[in-house]
Amino acid sequence: MANKIRIGILGASGYTGADLIRLALRHPAMEIVLLTANTYAGKPMAEVFPHLGFARLPDLITVEAAEWGEVDAVFCGLPHGTTQEIAAKVLGEHPALKFIDMSADFRLDDAETYAKWYGHPHQALHLQPEAVYGLTEHYREKIAAARLVACPGCYPTAALLALIPPVAAGLIDADDIIIDAKSGITGAGRGLKQNLLFSEAGEGLSPYSIASHRHAPEIEQELGKAAGKALMVNFTPHLIPMSRGELCTSYAKLVGGASADDVRAALARRYEGEPFVHVMGKGGLPKTQDVRGSNHVEIGVFADRIPGRVIIISTIDNLVKGSAGQAIQNFNLMFGLPETEGLMQVAMFP
Amino acid sequence: MANKIRIGILGASGYTGADLIRLALRHPAMEIVLLTANTYAGKPMAEVFPHLGFARLPDLITVEAAEWGEVDAVFCGLPHGTTQEIAAKVLGEHPALKFIDMSADFRLDDAETYAKWYGHPHQALHLQPEAVYGLTEHYREKIAAARLVACPGCYPTAALLALIPPVAAGLIDADDIIIDAKSGITGAGRGLKQNLLFSEAGEGLSPYSIASHRHAPEIEQELGKAAGKALMVNFTPHLIPMSRGELCTSYAKLVGGASADDVRAALARRYEGEPFVHVMGKGGLPKTQDVRGSNHVEIGVFADRIPGRVIIISTIDNLVKGSAGQAIQNFNLMFGLPETEGLMQVAMFP
């Protein structure tokens, strides 16, 4: 026990926090020593999440009351816009600490883009340059060396894993990508909003944040790097009547005579040996059911009937590979642990 | 009572049949006199659909046992491929009868296209020329004069209502249309398939029939007429964990300097005064919940962030406007009744 890594989780009363605790409790090298949730400070976790009441966990406290010296690593699941100041304070006072951010605060390299999309100036400009974008399969070495990792959003995780390889290989037209995205309702958080009530969200489906979702600039930043030029994508999310799961259906045009088979082959090569990213054989249909509760990713590639077009489908569990699971994957790298440590849960089906 | 129109429903044991009965029982001019379902022949409807047990309905019989002379109109919900022969027989023997087909058997003008997509030669070639495609808002006059109406598939209904006007007006590029479609599980029918079990389909989402769904040629036929040339579309359907509802997210490129506002205006003009088709104002988000159980259609239009692109979203209840409701709308026209007769149910929300 003595040599376990002591972790703190900020914003532990949300769904991402709960799923991180679910995974951390089974992680052989982690010890949860700090849980914050300002609205629930002073309460035991069993009151906020009864299903966690079976485990021994510290009570919730405010982020202000945290004793950072007792923590080796911080997972931050605070709402967007509040993390930058806390990261600056914590890393300023405890430079050896590792900070794994699950919020959006350090995902965008460019402070102006951040200000534009999030509506306020960046609060920790000096830290942004050292923040590493935590898309594990694409930034493994940088993450391993980083102190501050900005874990990708759930949609960007699903979209980028599917699209970076063909864009980087020049197989698809980077300027004509359409991402039709579908997410379970946990993706919208635990806030008390009318459209998230069971009787409103159940038995129905709706698009939202059309042409205005904050995950678009994140996808564009990373696809732009793969393409070697600035680009824009069409990104349209939909809310689906299920709790977990996310699926992106991406439409692209093949270039230079490439075929859908070439795209599939490029993806398969790129992710060969990856423990979590699975490129399906011809005809294989990704389903959110196959990855529920797990850190796995399924990618399927299809030729459209219109010549020269390809459809790439990717699916993840938004709370795991799309958030808490990828955060742990990055934590493992940052602490020199096997990357899959604590993450080999089998998907829960049914 | 004496002067009600006597209707028969073929294939009454499926979901479309059940929903047609639900609507027909409240239709002031309809009298249900014939119900067929070969596997359930001899049984009362209460056994096949207990919720219909509260109504007085004829028992189910085989299609062979039907007495066509007692019927003024036939609604056909038989599986694809079996309708053509029956229509030929029935209309041959009873030329004054009206035949409203909800199957796919008469939707494709071109017999070769039919044979290619459905895997067998057309069985009633002589009838195909008189079959009218039953997309009510676009073929009203022809339907009113028809004896044989081929009601559109559910996906084509949602997609075509949204896309015909901008294609016809030359506002979008007809050769670059992507339709990402999502359907509730009744869309897959009542057959005993493993992937339709609650524990398999629930809490999850999956694409299916990618680049091979039989609704694609139907969409292409009708959009092609609007465009004045042959064309192909990308059409990708997904199965959503809800019983009813369908939503198409269509991606297109604006041409000739048109804007998303122009597309919305064209749609609004085209459907002005329509009782069932509602073009939402700027920012209005279609939701399947808003049309559940009703014959209504919601269409929303959005400018993408990428200049020159538009997103058109349309939603219907797949069993109503996507099948039984539109069939009754056509029936009303064919018998000179008010088009909305029996169809003004308010959506059931929640």
Added chain:
Amino acid sequence: MANKIRIGILGASGYTGADLIRLALRHPAMEIVLLTANTYAGKPMAEVFPHLGFARLPDLITVEAAEWGEVDAVFCGLPHGTTQEIAAKVLGEHPALKFIDMSADFRLDDAETYAKWYGHPHQALHLQPEAVYGLTEHYREKIAAARLVACPGCYPTAALLALIPPVAAGLIDADDIIIDAKSGITGAGRGLKQNLLFSEAGEGLSPYSIASHRHAPEIEQELGKAAGKALMVNFTPHLIPMSRGELCTSYAKLVGGASADDVRAALARRYEGEPFVHVMGKGGLPKTQDVRGSNHVEIGVFADRIPGRVIIISTIDNLVKGSAGQAIQNFNLMFGLPETEGLMQVAMFP
């Protein structure tokens, strides 16, 4: 149009209000002239319930702004505890008006019982004596003559329809009745509560308000009348992951040598010819699916394996027969209309 009955709906922004509007819009004798919802006052209904946007409806106003002189009947769906004062004011000023209350404010004959269960003294004691308990099938004549009808709660409706006849006939022991009740989530209202979020309530089931639910005294009052003595019941409700529907499984002991068949026969006799209450044959299993969206009730009776015990199962749609539908049934009686007017919708399945 001129001779339609002008109705007002108080508290029109809740689920009960929405379902009342759904039904009222298709009722041939109703004209909706007043809709109140204090938090949404000034807004069009389309904003509060987009699915009602297809209909022509008055905008929402505050209850204070209502012009009572323009209304013939008021349906009241206000939260419990606020209705008494409004009823007193409205009926005081407009004695000819009919007041159909869907809240709990006038259900309990005894003001002390009311005060005990609702935590505050009754605010309209002078009206209580004239309030008629609106369980239509059991108070038909009184309702027809009433000015103020207190419609039963959803659970009492389902439980009492099943239990009054055998209790009244002395077939079951009135002092040993257990009612295990299950409700869809609309039963808990549209309030923003964490346990009603899709991701909390979905895919799970929980009991609530054990031995403390306010529908218990209502059930006891009416069963007590049937038994001719005061009694108590065990009433335990559960929240089920579905939007609509309610099912009561009632356990009782047979007395005087009665059998389950006797109970079934007594129920069948009592409800013979009733348009909405259906006593199933031996072996018939009530399902909420069979009554979804309709005013129908299904009752099934089973012998337990333990001799001398019977299980009575009843199911309704909590928003229809459990609230808005029964309110309209009572309205029909109060205005001398056919009792089934506007209420013969077929259940929506699937």
Added chain:
Amino acid sequence: MANKIRIGILGASGYTGADLIRLALRHPAMEIVLLTANTYAGKPMAEVFPHLGFARLPDLITVEAAEWGEVDAVFCGLPHGTTQEIAAKVLGEHPALKFIDMSADFRLDDAETYAKWYGHPHQALHLQPEAVYGLTEHYREKIAAARLVACPGCYPTAALLALIPPVAAGLIDADDIIIDAKSGITGAGRGLKQNLLFSEAGEGLSPYSIASHRHAPEIEQELGKAAGKALMVNFTPHLIPMSRGELCTSYAKLVGGASADDVRAALARRYEGEPFVHVMGKGGLPKTQDVRGSNHVEIGVFADRIPGRVIIISTIDNLVKGSAGQAIQNFNLMFGLPETEGLMQVAMFP
């Protein structure tokens, strides 16, 4: 690896089989060497359960093709009625093997009772006497010494854990127990039945097998042992629109002046220190959500308003503690492993 325990799973294509594999793959002492499923023999698991495709697993074979010498323990998830012969054969030829049966074939001590409820004579009468009923918390020592363990049904597990202690302690009347049980749809298996289709089972609730469910005699056998006399219970199951989870609401009469608090205290004492069985404090409400995917059990106790009556509520995940999880718990005991090995998964919420 060499010293792992080699396990075989018979009937691996059902939901219980899949969940056992999910858990076994993470069990540090298990190695899956044999998977049978006669209808899918010859296929890789990835085809039957794509979510298991990420793991290395043997292909499915017929039970006839199994090489029993290569297996140390067999988990049997075959349909009821087929296990007895196989157990007789396997244990006859390989007496050192451990047989953990998840079917109902060895649960009933009395062969006549078996024959009566299952409709055919017992096929392995010589083995029945050595079969130990695998309700772990109540037969720990016997299980540890057993070669053949008959794991309880899902409903009996939930009901018995809640009821044995108060019955054994004489706190409740053993002759007047009513168990109203609710189960998710996986409880009904993976068979292709119409009532299990998403569009039939979703958004609705129904009772089934009233007074005829085969779990009743099992509950009676074990409660009878606790009571020291033969008894019968009222057991009424319901199908709930969720995939996993089971909740029993048990109604009983207190005897000898006992109170609900006494019952709670007796349960708390009985399960003190148990890793999986959690008796909640006064007012604590069990929810299936809290145990989803885990081996945990929640029990809550409530006084009814009617003096002298108690309500005991218990919840489990039917596939885990109700089947595969309890089987592994027993396996651990049979092989001298820590009882919680491989079973400390946190519930998955949401």
